[in-house]
Amino acid sequence: xxxxxxxxxxxxxxxxxxxxxxxxxxxxxxxxxxxxxxxxxxxxxxxxxxxxxxxxxxxxxxxxxxxxxxxxxxxxxxxxxxxxxxxxxxxxxxxxxxxxxxxxxxxxxxxxxxxxxxxxxxxxxxxxxxxxxxxxxxxxxxxxxxxxxxxxxxxxxxxxxxxxxx
Amino acid sequence: xxxxxxxxxxxxxxxxxxxxxxxxxxxxxxxxxxxxxxxxxxxxxxxxxxxxxxxxxxxxxxxxxxxxxxxxxxxxxxxxxxxxxxxxxxxxxxxx
Numbered sequence: 001x002x003x004x005x006x007x008x009x010x011x012x013x014x015x016x017x018x019x020x021x022x023x024x025x026x027x028x029x030x031x032x033x034x035x036x037x038x039x040x041x042x043x044x045x046x047x048x049x050x051x052x053x054x055x056x057x058x059x060x061x062x063x064x065x066x067x068x069x070x071x072x073x074x075x076x077x078x079x080x081x082x083x084x085x086x087x088x089x090x091x092x093x094x095x096x097x098x099x100x101x102x103x104x105x106x107x108x109x110x111x112x113x114x115x116x117x118x119x120x121x122x123x124x125x126x127x128x129x130x131x132x133x134x135x136x137x138x139x140x141x142x143x144x145x146x147x148x149x150x151x152x153x154x155x156x157x158x159x160x161x162x163x164x165x166x
Numbered sequence: 167x168x169x170x171x172x173x174x175x176x177x178x179x180x181x182x183x184x185x186x187x188x189x190x191x192x193x194x195x196x197x198x199x200x201x202x203x204x205x206x207x208x209x210x211x212x213x214x215x216x217x218x219x220x221x222x223x224x225x226x227x228x229x230x231x232x233x234x235x236x237x238x239x240x241x242x243x244x245x246x247x248x249x250x251x252x253x254x255x256x257x258x259x260x261x262x
Contacts, residue, residue: 159198
């Protein structure tokens with residue numbers, strides 16, 4: 001169950017794939033213990049469709065990209081992980097940070113964006129990464145999807161494909 | 167507690183009822199917020215197209231496909247009881 005549009009968008013974006021702060025925990029926990037995805041508070045909004053789509057997206061992308069803001073949000077969202085998985089989760093997160101390509105904008109530049117007051121630092125910084133070598137953002141945040149779509153920047157909402165409505 | 171798939175299905179099924187029997191086009195699931203506890207509520211954000219809105223095609227310039235602008239959508243948040251799966255209420259969500 002993978003939409004051709006979904007795959008095509010991932011493949012088209014040669015600059016890579018950026019997992020938003022609400023999707024990266026799913027990728028990490030699936031790498032640690034797939035069965036825990038549907039139990040952990042941070043990821044229980046997801047289904048097996050989300051997991052399959054995310055695995056496909058990562059395998060089809062040229063590289064994984066991240067930002068310091070996304071990593072800060074994700075490292076602050078580790079509460080509720082079962083004690084038996086906590087150390088492994090941090091190890092996988094550390095390995096992701098080492099492997100991913102990190103991009104950023106200075107905060108002093110981000111706050112000049114007229115939509116900073118509405119969207120905050122992390123989302124506004126994502127919108128301001130620039131069009132050159134821009135990764136496709138994978139999110140489940142309706143507001144961020146709207147912001148990037150209005151600016152005609154590459155973005156996919158995982159829910160659109162994981163919850164197909166006839 | 168009901169599963170997320172059931173909560174989403176309940177919200178989608180309830181949408182026409184909240185809209186006075188009208189079945190909107192292009193329904194999408196935009197956001198899902200799980201309940202705090204077993205007795206809480208799922209918050210399912212759905213979007214749909216207003217009647218008469220057409221989806222623009224992707225313009226192509228020298229083999230570069232530019233992203234077409236998203237057509238204007240209406241966002242609604244439907245709350246679904248986690249214990250029974252009953253869709254309880256719907257509110258308009260600003261599109262931002």
